[in-house]
Amino acid sequence: MSGNGDLALGRLPAGTMNKTEAAYAVELEARKQAGEIAWYAFEGVKLKLAKLTTYSPDFAVMRSDGLLEMHEVKGFYRDDAKVKVKVAAEKFPFRFLLIRKQAKKRGGGWDIEEVTP
Template sequence: MKSAVLALGRLKTGQMNKTEKAYGDFLELRKRAGEIAWYKFEGIKLRLADNTFYTPDYTVMLSDGSLECHEVKGFWQDDARVKIKIAADLYPFRFIALKANAKKDGGGWTEETF
């Protein structure tokens, strides 16, 4: 029996998947603790080249006023990794990718900085 190959479903702009929602809840806790001043889901769109854009999952302002772009991933596709690397070269923000750790492994988030 052949296994079905399913295309990745894309959510509409502004809609969060469950990992992005969980990270938003985590950011809200950090905001209440005073670590961050502000955050917005899909708040900015960065131009990488003609007709090529990158929209970070979250734009985050730390309590010191510096801005970061956070990308929440369950897994990476090659084009997404390339886009975040290009954006990190072009823009003066700190770019961070976050992957949810399994609950059996203690939960939390693993960070990768670009």
């Protein structure tokens, strides 16, 4: 086992997608091919929230109309993740979305919640 405490918590190294993020990347690529979005990047943006606090949304997405969105993708949300997204939404002029994978028994797909300042 590595000495990295984050890995002990079940987190993957920065720049590595988990299964939920990888599934969402497939969704984004399909939307890009359909012309709905112009560009997206996994962990492509780092936002400074405070002196020693940064936040990297899972995906930065540019829609075909030019609007920039930050997508945070989770299987479920811990309170600390929601707080960072809320703080970022208050500080930056992007549209922030919380994306949750829905269970197959609920029809699958994605549950999308906009975070407003």
